[in-house]
Amino acid sequence: MTDTQPSTSRQPEARMYRVVAERIQELIRQQGIAAGARLPPERELAASLQVSRASLREALIALELGGVVEVRGGSGVYVNQDAASPAAVPEAGPGPFEVLSARSVIETEVAAMAAKNASATALDAILAAMLEMERSHEDRATNEQADSNFHLAIARASGNAALVGVIDYLWRQRSNLWHRLKEHYRTEELRKATLLDHRAIFDAIAARDAAGARKAMRAHLQRVSRTFAGSSA
Template sequence: MHHDAKPRRQYRQVADQILSLIATQGLAPGARLPSERDLAELLSVSRPSLREALIALEVEGRVDIRMGSGIYVGASLLPESGGIGLDSEGPLEILQARAIIESAIAEEAARHVTPALLQRLDDNLHEMGQALDDRGRAIVLDGQFHIAVAGGVGNGVLSNFTAEIYEKRLSPFFVQFSTRFEGPRTWRLALAEHGAIRDAIADGDAPAAREAMRHHLTESQRRFTESFLVEGTLGA
């Protein structure tokens, strides 16, 4: 039986357009590409898809993104071994999936709230508040918060799922993507959003917990798309 090939992800299609542009214009390694704004207009693509495409190509060594300078053709026009893979999940796709699923998990956690769960969340919030300038530690604590919420439901499958999908945040693609936009300011915002989730769960307010989690993960997506890669940076 014939099966249609799986459609390539949007960011990968955009990456192919960028590579085609490089080839068509005969650009050599080190040549400067149009700005992110101009590329988006030239290729008729959204900024989020363009941003994911550029960072995917950066991880593969095909482009070089220099903050405050521009986007340049990379040293290698072929993917290096150990790259992100031809069509792996993009960071924004992962965050969207988490917003849908973890919202339902938070809702259920509010229905099963216990003093032990609240203590775990409170301890996590306190530790994260002390780690806003330590990106590595903040990422670990961020994951532990979400896993703790899932653990509050008392369902091992949900706990394991939350841990596994969060691990995708540690992929080279997601790490490079988030490094470009995260900082103490974004971690402070995430901490406040975690606090709102905790409070809704503590109140046993299932709808509020659901919306607080959805808001948090939707805002995480927005923070990754609200500024340009090289024309400007997020405030620290």
């Protein structure tokens, strides 16, 4: 006789944006919303599905990447197909708001550590990345790289190599879902505010103000999250 052990393997829990996307697809089928028709406004759709605006936006972007809907800025969301199977929703790793939440937990403390530990050379690297981001404000690719360099330079300034790896990992989670969300919902006001946020973060780190650096980083990441979620609160 051979003993058998119960299986401990589990199916990975479906990401919220996939769950919401499939519910939107079901709504399209149930209500017979035809190709070319517009979905209800975001606020109404979020209330109907009983989900947050953030989860709804992630789901809509996932459906757009899958070819199910088209998000038209200032106009609404339109159905591309009469019906779509759940398989049309691409798997894109952690959702943008998961990544932002993780960054808010980790990078706020990293900024505080940088304020305590940064060498003159580390401060110069943060400053150089910030100035490059300001110079490349209109060049999206260069601006994105400078943004990454800024946050990684702060991680290096913390003096903890493990945290550099963590921040690098989080930045590499900026999937197609993230970039399409940013393309649709990032405003010019946010772009300008980001430059001011980075300046405030740098100033606090350079002043060895750990509490100020923590606060400035938290404010920055919360601002991005609010903008992407369509919230002014």
